[in-house]
Amino acid sequence: MSNPIRKSALSGYIARHTPFDYDAFIASNPSEDDFDRWNDYCLPIEYSSFEGEYKTLRSSCALFDGTPMMKYRFCGADAGAFLDRVFTAPVSHHPEMKAAYALLCNEDGYLMDDGIVMKLAADNYFLITTEIDLLPHFEKYNDFDDLIITDESELFSGLALQGPKSCMLLSEMGLDGVENLAPFELQFFKLGDHKFLVGRLGFTGDLGYEVWFENDAADTWISAFGAAEEKLNMQVPGYGLTAINLCRIEAAMIVPGWDTAGEFEDLVLERTPFELTLHWNVKLQDERDFVGKAALLKHKENGARFHMTGATVIGNPILDFGQSLYANIEGKRTRVGSLPSVAQNPVSKTWIGFASIGAEYRDLEDLYVVHNKQEFPCELTKLPFINLEQRKKVPADL
Numbered sequence: 001m002s003n004p005i006r007k008s009a010l011s012g013y014i015a016r017h018t019p020f021d022y023d024a025f026i027a028s029n030p031s032e033d034d035f036d037r038w039n040d041y042c043l044p045i046e047y048s049s050f051e052g053e054y055k056t057l058r059s060s061c062a063l064f065d066g067t068p069m070m071k072y073r074f075c076g077a078d079a080g081a082f083l084d085r086v087f088t089a090p091v092s093h094h095p096e097m098k099a100a101y102a103l104l105c106n107e108d109g110y111l112m113d114d115g116i117v118m119k120l121a122a123d124n125y126f127l128i129t130t131e132i133d134l135l136p137h138f139e140k141y142n143d144f145d146d147l148i149i150t151d152e153s154e155l156f157s158g159l160a161l162q163g164p165k166s167c168m169l170l171s172e173m174g175l176d177g178v179e180n181l182a183p184f185e186l187q188f189f190k191l192g193d194h195k196f197l198v199g200r201l202g203f204t205g206d207l208g209y210e211v212w213f214e215n216d217a218a219d220t221w222i223s224a225f226g227a228a229e230e231k232l233n234m235q236v237p238g239y240g241l242t243a244i245n246l247c248r249i250e251a252a253m254i255v256p257g258w259d260t261a262g263e264f265e266d267l268v269l270e271r272t273p274f275e276l277t278l279h280w281n282v283k284l285q286d287e288r289d290f291v292g293k294a295a296l297l298k299h300k301e302n303g304a305r306f307h308m309t310g311a312t313v314i315g316n317p318i319l320d321f322g323q324s325l326y327a328n329i330e331g332k333r334t335r336v337g338s339l340p341s342v343a344q345n346p347v348s349k350t351w352i353g354f355a356s357i358g359a360e361y362r363d364l365e366d367l368y369v370v371h372n373k374q375e376f377p378c379e380l381t382k383l384p385f386i387n388l389e390q391r392k393k394v395p396a397d398l
Contacts, residue, residue, distance in 0.1 A: 003040045008067035009157050009218035011042070013225075014238035018048035036241055039131050039153070041068035044240040051346035053239035054246060057204065061163030062239040064203075066210065070115075071152045072134065074125040078144035083117060083125060086141055086291050088273060088282040094119050097186040099199050102127070103273055103281050104134070109295030110270040111278070112137070113256050116201060116210075118186055126197075126212075128158075130256065141291060157215050160201075161236075162208035162247075167395040169236065170198070170209060172228035178209070179396040192220045203244060205251025207390040246343035249352055251391075252310070252384035254278065258321065259340045259354060272299045275306040275356070277383060307362040310381035311339060311355035317371035319344075319351050325378060327364045336361035339369070339378075352385055 007022045015022060025035065026042055036043045043065065047053065056062050074083060080092025088103040099118045106112050115129035138149050161170065170178045175189045181200040189196050194217035202208030213221060229236055248255065254276050256262050261269035273282045273296070284297055313319065325337040342353030355367075355378070367378045 005037060005042045006040050007042055008065055009215055010065050010067060010159055010222070013222045014063045014065050014159070015044075015047055017235050017237060020044060020047045020238075038068040039070065041065075043068060044238075046240045046242050047238045050240070050242040053237055053243040054346055056237055057163045057239055057243060057247065058206065059164070060234065060236075061161055061166040061169060062237050062243075064160040064162065064239055064244060066128075066158035066160050067156075068131075069153070069158060070129045070131060070134065071156050071158075071212075072127040072129070072138070073148075073150045073152050074127065075123055075148045075150075076144070076146040077123055078147040079123055079125050080119075082138075082142065082144050082147050082149075083127075084288055084290065086138065087117070088290060088292065088296070090283065090286065090288065091117050091119065091125075096121055099184045099186055099201060101281065103278060104137070105273065105292030105296065106264070107292055107295060108264075108267075109272050109292045109299050110264065110267065111254075111256050111260055111273055111276065112262075114254065116199070118197075118199065120186070120197075126152075128210075128212075132257075132262075155214060156212050157218050158210060158212045160203065160208060160210050162202045162204040162206050162239075164207050164390055165234070166208055169225075169228050169232060169234065172232055173224045180394060181209075182394050183392055191217075191224050194220050196221065203251075203253055204247035205253070205384060205386055205391055206247070206388055207393075207395065242343075245341070246345060246352075249341055249343050249354065250385045252277065252354075255341070259356075271306065271308075271356070272296065272304070274299060274304045275308060277308050303359060305359055306337070306356045307359055308383075309355050309357070310383045310385055311353050311367075312379045312381055313339075313342075313351040313353070313369055313376050314379065315376040316349060317351070317369060317374070317376045319353070319369065319371070323353075323369050325355060325357065325367055325369060326375075327361065327367050336364060336367065352381075354383075355380060 005026050011022045084090040084092050091100050102117045103114050104112045113132050118126040183200050186199045197212045199210045201210040260271045319342045323339040327336045337357035339353040344351050368375045
């Protein structure tokens, strides 16, 4: 029997100004067409209007409830050495109060999960991942003397504030100096009696911040945020999974379990980092050993099975994740790959996505998808689809 659906301490606030009512939504046992059950939390596909959420995020700012994410703490003198062992790229050399994007592979070199690891001190790291329970994986490789690993998922709430006006709003809240944060930098801020960890992070390819705090600090955050909204005459909406999916595809950000199967029963459905444009985050030249290194060396030597790129579908079909990608070879329709993730831009009405193409077909050009027996051309595109200037800029310098 599955666990009951929960709501986070931020859910009602993020859903305000919309028709979305969490209590009624959960009580009515809604269809999974309307929400995602994410680590037993209820997260809407849309709060009110996908188009409105997307437009507001790209022109102003919007809120995403990150509370359902998994959160792990690594404490002790061996914390950095342990993380260097389980990630494909080392993190222990990073300065304190710095975050990094991290990949976790299994022994066969296939991507298990990814996340953001935050180095708060030499003996204190905080890791945010999507949904897999990684404790059994971590314990398998924990033969270190001075290391304590704890799952703190239930202790912290979190949110992402994304968009070009996100810094302005945080500054108005009283987070003095937030405008000086560069990408992946972290800083603690105090509001009332509570501390808030703010990182120049996000999953939209835009200017944005992630904020993490103990659950009992939620009311303090909500009060300060609401006062800043009122002073700036802003109403910051929540955005759901449909909007975040489009934004992260535009920014070429991978989601294990969406862009891979994540079940490891059929390896044709799994991917190595080399097959997901993530080769840059695999440091095979390091002397250190890490989980999956031997297999990844063989994968690199043998060559990637799949080539990943961006794809724009011409026309207006109805597409879904895993859409088959075809080419006519010697007069015969041949499946050459798939679109593991797709999204329709509500402004341009065009479909974009990631194309995973068999290595033997990577040089083909005339590819297409099929919907209702009709062929729709698919143009391959370099990733990312967007490259917004404010994403990499320090707001104080703009």
